[in-house]
Amino acid sequence: MIKQILLIFVRVSFLMTTPLFSQEIKVVNHEELQKAILRSDKQLTVVNYWATWCMPCLAELPYFSVVEKQNKDDVRWVFVSFDRPKQIERMKEIIRKENLNGEFFLLDDLKNQKVWRSSIDENWFGAIPVTNFYKNRVKILHHPSAFTLEELTEVVQQLK
Numbered sequence: 001m002i003k004q005i006l007l008i009f010v011r012v013s014f015l016m017t018t019p020l021f022s023q024e025i026k027v028v029n030h031e032e033l034q035k036a037i038l039r040s041d042k043q044l045t046v047v048n049y050w051a052t053w054c055m056p057c058l059a060e061l062p063y064f065s066v067v068e069k070q071n072k073d074d075v076r077w078v079f080v081s082f083d084r085p086k087q088i089e090r091m092k093e094i095i096r097k098e099n100l101n102g103e104f105f106l107l108d109d110l111k112n113q114k115v116w117r118s119s120i121d122e123n124w125f126g127a128i129p130v131t132n133f134y135k136n137r138v139k140i141l142h143h144p145s146a147f148t149l150e151e152l153t154e155v156v157q158q159l160k
Helices: 002-017 028-036 055-070 085-097 111-120 147-159
Strands: 025-029 046-051 077-079 101-105 129-137 138-143
Touching: 025 028, 025 055, 025 085, 028 077, 028 111, 046 138, 055 077, 055 111, 055 147, 077 085, 085 101, 129 147, 138 147
Parallel strands: 025 101, 046 077, 077 101
Antiparallel strands: 046 129, 129 138
């Protein structure tokens, strides 16, 4: 009986100390992603393209967390991963670790790579991280490299 009570206590304690992942990651093709990105009207939409294997991407994610917290009511945050679907658990770990909030997508559409690459930016050659900013369903800025905290803060303040 005491073993059962201890076992229940250990399980409950583990659940209380383990943060649950509440963010949904949607696996999408290019067309679905474009619809999701462009559904917002007047609000500034920040779309960050990243991957779990990209060190510069992982280095800038904490900055997105900070700036998102400062602008959560007037900026829409979208994070698009180029990982394979089997990496979703790793994505969840990183999103939880960095305390990111927003909408999360995994772009799984290799056959349409030419189309979606040009939709990110016609001159983009595929390096990540890359971030696009949209307002009124129009891309207003393409940032083809990693941000510093100061740069991201300044750009968001100027564009919103």
